[in-house]
Amino acid sequence: MATISLSQLTHxxxxxxxxxxxxDLAVAEGEFVALVGPSGSGKTTLLRTIAGFLRPSSGTICIxxxxxxxxxxxxxxxxxxxxxxxxxxDHAVWPHLTVQDNVAYPLRRxxxxxxxxxxxxxxxxxxxxxxxYARRKPGQLSGGQRQRVALARAIVAxxxxxLLDEALSALDEPLRARLRRxxxxxxxxxxxxxxxxxxxxxxxxxxxxxxxVLDRGGIVQIxxxxxxxxxPNSSFVASFLADASVFSGVVSGGRxxxxxxxxxxxxxxxxxxxxxxxxxxxxxxxxxxxxxxxLRRLDPSVAPPEDHATVVSVLRGQYGVxxxxxxxGTTARVYQRSTDLSEADLVxxxxxxxxxxxxxxxxxxxxxxxx
Numbered sequence: 001m002a003t004i005s006l007s008q009l010t011h012x013x014x015x016x017x018x019x020x021x022x023x024d025l026a027v028a029e030g031e032f033v034a035l036v037g038p039s040g041s042g043k044t045t046l047l048r049t050i051a052g053f054l055r056p057s058s059g060t061i062c063i064x065x066x067x068x069x070x071x072x073x074x075x076x077x078x079x080x081x082x083x084x085x086x087x088x089x090d091h092a093v094w095p096h097l098t099v100q101d102n103v104a105y106p107l108r109r110x111x112x113x114x115x116x117x118x119x120x121x122x123x124x125x126x127x128x129x130x131x132x133y134a135r136r137k138p139g140q141l142s143g144g145q146r147q148r149v150a151l152a153r154a155i156v157a158x159x160x161x162x163l164l165d166e167a168l169s170a171l172d173e174p175l176r177a178r179l180r181r182x183x184x185x186x187x188x189x190x191x192x193x194x195x196x197x198x199x200x201x202x203x204x205x206x207x208x209x210x211x212x213v214l215d216r217g218g219i220v221q222i223x224x225x226x227x228x229x230x231x232p233n234s235s236f237v238a239s240f241l242a243d244a245s246v247f248s249g250v251v252s253g254g255r256x257x258x259x260x261x262x263x264x265x266x267x268x269x270x271x272x273x274x275x276x277x278x279x280x281x282x283x284x285x286x287x288x289x290x291x292x293x294x295l296r297r298l299d300p301s302v303a304p305p306e307d308h309a310t311v312v313s314v315l316r317g318q319y320g321v322x323x324x325x326x327x328x329g330t331t332a333r334v335y336q337r338s339t340d341l342s343e344a345d346l347v348x349x350x351x352x353x354x355x356x357x358x359x360x361x362x363x364x365x366x367x368x369x370x371x
Contacts, residue, residue, distance in 0.1 A: 001029045001193045002064030002160035004050065009059030011045060019045040020056065020217045025160075032184075032189040034198060038240065042217040044165065047197045051086055051163055052079030052362035063160055076206075084194075085154030089166040091146045093138045099125065099149050100134040106157040112242040124152045128185060128319070144175045155190055162187065162195040168203065180206060201241055205229070213237055233272065235285040235357045244287035244355075245332035251358050261305035261328050266351045274359035284358040290335040294350040295323065297341060304346045311345040325349070 007236045009023035020042050028286055029035050035043035048054045050061060052068070055076065058325055059070040063084070068077040093102045103125055105309065108115045125134055128148040138146050154162060156242075164183075168176045184207055187194050199205050204211055205225040213220045213228065232238040239246050249258035256265055265286055298304050309327035323334040341347065 001191050003027060003029055003062070004161055004193060005060075005062040005194065006050070007060040007062075008185040009046075009049065009056050009061065011054060018217050019054075020049065023219060023220070024091065025219065026214060027193055027195060029193055030193045032187055032196065032207060032209045034196045034197065034204035034211050035214060036201060036204045036211055036241070037214035037220075039199075040216075041214040043197045043212075043214050046214070047163055047165055047195060050195060051084060052082050053076065077353065083157075083160045084163055085090045085157070085159035086159070086163040086165065087147070087150045087154045087167040091138075091143075091150040091172050093146055093153070095138050098135050098137055099122055099127065099130055099141070099152075102138070102149050103152045103156050106153060109202040110157060115276070116168070116267045124156045124349060127189065128182065135362045138307070144171055144179060147171065148182070149177065151186070153284070155186070158190075159344055161193075161195065164194065164198075166197060166199065169199065172177040181208065193316075211241075212238065227347075232287075232355070235287050236354060238287040238289070238357075240288050243333045244289050245293070245330065247286040247288070247330065249284055249286065249355070250281050251284040256284055256356055258286065260330055262349075263330075264351075265354050265356060268289040268352065269356050272355060272357045278291075280359050284356055286354050286356045288332070288351055288354045292351060292353040293332060293334040294326070294352060295334055295336075295339075295341065295347040296350070300346065308346050309349050311341050311343055311347060313343060314339065314341055 004027040006023050006025040007289055009020055009062050010018070011020040012018050023046060035046055037043050045054065049056050049279065056069060058071045059069070060067060060072070063082060065240065066077070067075045069075060069080055094105070097105070099119060105115050107120060123133055128151055130145060130148055130152070133141060133145060141149070159240045181201060196204070196207060208225065210222060210224055211228055212222050215236060221228060221237050223231070228237060228241055232241065235246055238244040247258050247263045263286065265330045269286070272274055298308060307328070309325040310325040312331065315322045321336045321339045323336060323339060325332050325334060325347060
């Protein structure tokens with residue numbers, strides 16, 4: 001295992017689009033970090049740059065004590081010499097080789113002693129639960145089993161770090177959930193430094209020690225899952241990670257004036273103001289987490305109050321219900337343990353808490369050329 005250190009990392013594509021800009025990131029030994037962000041945020045570009053598939057325009061990458069990229073020193077270590085394990089979305093195992101031979105391939109390529117290869121391959125295949133399938137070929141395996149083969153092949157040579165590129169996204173639930181648990185266990189057992197790119201926010205929150213949220217090729221916030229959910233530093237992070245509802249407006253004279261006709265900040269509203277205390281007018285965005293919205297069904301035989309909302313959808317899941325409402329043109333998500341609400345019901349909306357972002361923290365995403 002090793003640390004991964006990125007300093008002032010920038011990448012510009014040939015067409016002029018900025019894929020990454022001024023990335024500073026330190027991943028500790030044995031840490032599991034997830035890169036998350038909307039499509040085009042730069043997370044895949046960042047992972048491919050660490051792997052060596054892309055050469056950055058500028059900046060430094062150190063893996064362990066070795067500098068693998070440096071524009072100042074002119075250093076460039078190609079991907080095959082960075083001692084990294086990588087698992088892709090489409091497992092990419094050799095179809096003509098058995099499970100055993102697929103996993104052994106990196107060790108044979110490194111010309112390790114045969115006795116060492118056999119012992120290590122058997123141990124890793126056992127770790128991923130494929131001992132009974134060691135002599136089968138990938139065509140005889142399920143998608144989840146093939147992905148386990150890819151994972152075993154990635155770690156068999158004891159890489160300095162493990163890179164996961166949407167490694168579970170092609171799998172169906174509950175197989176994906178089971179492999180999440182196995183990856184968590186395996187990376188802990190091997191004490192692997194891991195960087196994981198995923199579009200699945202729940203997966204990132206479940207697996208990672210820390211999340212790195214990217215937008216427009218830059219890092220927006222880094223923190224533990226708890227920190228990002230409870231202390232987002234911008235309306236973008238709040239809405240992206242926690243599905244918070246967004247209400248734009250302005251702050252003037254210490255008071256928030258929303259564009260929404262019925263939104264009123266609750267007394268428990270937390271202000272994130274970027275040091276704006278001059279009493280002048282500033283753009284602001286209030287966010288309300290789905291669990292902080294309370295709904296009360298209105299009697300259909302009585303004329304509803306002007307500030308009512310309409311239930312748009314009710315989605316029941318294994319652990320609760322997600323209700324979507326239309327509140328004067330704003331769609332809001334509401335999480336409940338259970339509900340007797342149905343589509344088209346009229347409801348009264350009460351807010352238990354909110355966060356108000358003023359100034360820079362009120363920026364709410366943007367169009368981007370990052371990939």
